[in-house]
Amino acid sequence: MKDIFSTAPLHHTAGSPAPSKAAFSVLSEQDFANACSEIMAWEGYEATPLVSLAGLAEQLGVARIDYKNEGPRFGLGSFKALGxxxxxxxxxxxxxxxxxxxxxxxxxxxxxxxxxxxxxxxxxxxxxxxxxxxxxxxxxxxxxxxxxxxxxxxxxxxxxxxxxxxxxxxxxxxxxxxxxxxxxxxxxxxxxxxxxDTSWEGYTEPPRDVMAGYSVMTREICETLEDAPTHVFLQGGVGGLAASVAAGLRQFYKDASPRVVIVEPDLAACLFDSAKAGKATTFAIAEETIMAGLSCGEPSEMAWEILSEEAADFLTIPDSIVAPTVRLLANGETGDEVVEAGESAVAGLAAVIAARQDQALSETLGLDETSRVLLIGSEGVTDPAIFEAIMAGADHV
Ligand SMILES: Cc1ncc(COP(=O)(O)O)c(C=O)c1O
Incomplete structure (x- = not known):
């Protein structure tokens, strides 16, 4: 297992973080407060669990890994239920x-x-x-x-x-x-x-509301954690999830906000390419990634506005480390609570594991034994047939 992660071709590019206004203006504190008070009043609302992966954190040599498990969200299987x-x-x-x-x-x-x-x-x-x-x-x-x-x-x-x-x-x-x-x-x-869930020129209201809806998740995390995380690894499709969480963390923790690391499949790396180009950039998808929820070639413009100010690092991961990470979470071998997760949920965790096998990348990301890492487990088993195949040992589905 370790070999798969230590030899995984991860790519890194640095963002140019300059947090100033987007985390407060593109999505305002009021937008988030309105969404939270509405959604938290819905029938069936319950906060999702923030799972401490203490065993895995110890194995990887970091202080904490907290995994927000969005699987149970409103019985729909993913954080998307909120948006x-x-x-x-x-x-x-x-x-x-x-x-x-x-x-x-x-x-x-x-x-x-x-x-x-x-x-x-x-x-x-x-x-x-x-x-x-x-x-x-x-x-x-x-x-x-x-x-x-x-x-x-x-x-x-x-x-x-x-x-x-x-x-x-x-x-x-x-x-x-x-x-x-x-x-x-x-x-x-x-x-x-x-x-x-994605915005383009002249189309901003629904995607803003979608991202505001996601803030329920960030609110629950901030209310549960005792200390601010030092890092948050956020998987990117169009960037809505990452932008909403990054903005929510910035609004809550201000200057103590964690370092934002964006993680994408190398087969659909539109935010990575945007960071390299310094502007929202389209990625031509040639092959579908196993991480179906992250298979997006065009970043959301509003999300990019936030991420271009908030994200410090952009990583791409290969599909090869996704199924092993799903199995690692689900088979209990780390001694942590068992989590059944979908392919898009584990992108951040896969990146953390691979980065901890790579000294240079760990240094680049500032990851060490004092790091408190926050991850968004964005989905549970949203497709049982795929999950079963992965658990039976398949690396491609
Ligand atoms: C499970 C899951 N995780 C993450 C994402 C990425 O969210 P976004 O497209 O807002 O970046 C998606 C998007 O569909 C998803 O379904």
Whole structure:
């Protein structure tokens, strides 16, 4: 096992962190507070566990590893449950307020006071699975029709989970970025509303709400930890998760905020390339990574605004170390609590393990025996067939 990690080709590029305003202006403290007070009032809300991986920390020679396990989130399997559903609610709020000529509260919609009107507002999105599941769940809760566009590589298990939540699922031949374009085009033609987790020029409200929704996770972490982490390893798809957590930590810990290390698959490294170029940059995906949730070629512009100020390091990892990390967490061999995690959840942990086998990289990242590392275990077993195959020893699925 150690060999796999010590020989893994990781790539590092330094960010140019200059925390000044984005962590407070792109996403404000008020945005986060509003999202937290709404989502924490939802039926079924429960904080997810922050798991201490003390055994593994000792083996790796760091002081702590805390792993926020988002698997149980609202029974949907991932942190994404917090974003798409909240953004859906906010779109409905804006539309109903405009139609009815008065400010409609989130609570009215949540309580079903406008169910007939909601049934006339169709919400759509492209997804690799988890965001769509969250949106479908929100639409089902609030009574709005939902259309989800998925690309060729999204597993049937993930598609089925969205159908089960009442979504109409449209599968295309192309990749994620093509599914984003189709969702956008069909929405424009039909008067539907795109609820995307990624932002682009002129499209910022739903992705801001999505990222605000994720802040519930950061709030729970900050309220649980006794000491600020020294490092946070954040996996990147379009960058929404990383930007939201980085901003939330900055708002909470101010100057004592941890060093932000972004981790991406080497097959989909758009944030890494953006850091190298000094501006949001597209990565041409040639092959799909095992980390389905991180297979994104275009960074979210708003997320990049935050990460360009907050992230100190950008790493890419190869797919080869993902399945071994899933098994390590799930088979209890470190003596820690067993965690069943999906492929995208373990990217940060895989990077930490590999970095600790590489003296030079550890030094570059400032990782040593005093480090307190925070990780976001962004999903549980969102596709049981894939998880079973990995646990049976498969490294590629
Ligand atoms: C499980 C999981 N982790 C991480 C991410 C990355 O989030 P983002 O695209 O906001 O960077 C995703 C995105 O779909 C995901 O599903």
């Amino acid at each position: 798409g559903s909240y953004a859906a609610l906010r779109v409905l709020q804006r539309e109903l307020s405009a139609k009815l000529g008065r400010e409609i509260s989130l609570e009215e919609i949540r309580n079903g006071d406008h169910r007939d009107a909601c049934a006339q507002i169709t919400l759509v999105s492209a997804t690799d699975g988890n965001h769509g599941r969250s949106l479908a769940w929100g639409c089902q809760r609030f009574g709005a029709p939902c259309r989800i566009y998925i690309h060729a590589e999204v597993s049937e298990g993930r598609a089925e989970a969205m159908r089960d939540l009442g979504a109409h699922v449209i599968r295309i031949d192309g990749d994620y970025d093509e599914s984003v374009v189709l969702a956008k085009t069909e929405a424009e033609q039909n008067g539907w509303f795109v609820v995307s």
